[in-house]
Amino acid sequence: MSKLNLPTQFFFLLALVLLVSFGVHILILSSKDLPLFDNLVIRSYVVNALLAAIIFLLLYRFREKLKNQIGFLFMGGSFLKFIFFFLLFYPTYKSDGDMSSLEFASFFVPYLACLFLETFFTSKMLKNLEDSSK
Template identity: 75%
Template sequence: MPKLNLPIQFFLLLVFLLFLSFGIHIFVLSTKSLPVLENLIVRSYLVNGILAAFIFSALYQFRERLKNQIGFLFMGGSFLKFIFFFLLFYPSYKSDGDMSGLEFASFFVPYAVGLFLETFYTSKMLKNLEESSE
């Protein structure tokens, strides 16, 4: 089987891990008799997945031209995620004056999955870039 390039590896693993974590998240909520599809959980997984894919794609696209600024671009991607959080999620979560743990988990779990993969694959991309320049 041919080796998949880095972006394809990233996208496949991102989709797999987001589906897996979504399934586990829903399972835990249902076993604790908590509301399953509330707190914008579906939107959160979708938005975080799309943003992680977009950010890694942008980093990969600019890896050679802006290799010395990849860290700043990575931080810019995290800033972009926070903008989306404050525009799409925060108003709903704070509408009752309090952000519950369930609301926090609904956003943070897919955010953490995406961030972990972005970090891991960006590191891998930079290592490959460094090895190819030697």
């Protein structure tokens, strides 16, 4: 897979990891006889995937121009995800006055999967920048 450029590798693995994660998520819900598509689970996977893709693409695009600020931009991307959480998901999750563990997992499972990939690929991108500047 090293022949593919970094964003292509990221998008491919993002899709693969989120599809597997979604499948396992739904399988666990099904095995416990819980509602499969409640708690905005599909929206959560889609929103997290889109935000992760956009954030990584922007980091990659500005990697040379803003290489000393990549860490701050990365943290800004995480902050942006939390803004989306509080705008798109939190009102629905708290509408009954309580956020259940199922609601929490519906958002944070894909969030953590995306965060792991973003962190890994941003680190890889920075290492490539460092190696190319030697």
